[in-house]
Amino acid sequence: DTEVTQTPKHLVMGMTNKKSLKCEQHMGHRAMYWYKQKAKKPPELMFVYSYEKLSINESVPSRFSPECPNSSLLNLHLHALQPEDSALYLCASSQGQGANEQFFGPGTRLTVL
């Protein structure tokens, strides 16, 4: 299995809702990432988990809460989002040792009303 899967594909939520995004990989990768991508812009790094521990938080607002239950799973919990948080949320994984390729999932398109 050489892919990263993400659910749901699309999500519409109100500003008072709580929702979660899910990411899964079965490549034995030890690093997993959350990115945010706005239209016509490159991906922006949000969080990195390395060996199931949070290693990088790019000063992301606390309304985004990541969780790594095990080495194959990565969640992003969303609460009290703003309309400007609407974007494509991408998960990626890599071997996590040295400089190596990151493999991306298809993304979750989030709309905050």
Add this chain to the structure above:
Amino acid sequence: QKEVEQDPGPLSVPEGAIVSLNCTYSNSAFQYFMWYRQYSRKGPELLMYTYSSGNKEDGRFTAQVDKSSKYISLFIRDSQPSDSATYLCAMPMKTSYDKVIFGPGTSLSVIP
């Protein structure tokens, strides 16, 4: 000056043309270079990964790195309409390879 720059395009070429996509970077510490292809509303797909200066070929794609000029290129031979996408160059930070700096991307259209 941005760390990684790309001409945003859009670049429009006829089917069968050779396409040249380019990135320049300012940080000489970058050692590894990646090219991603991203179709509209999809996740980026890794095309090429290279370390050394020189050329690396994979099918119709050739990645070229010139570290002395801080310049990388991706060439697409015999371009197809299915190559129409945004192409992103990317470079891991030497201080933390998990942090990848992406170029802004070049939008390519291959016209049948």
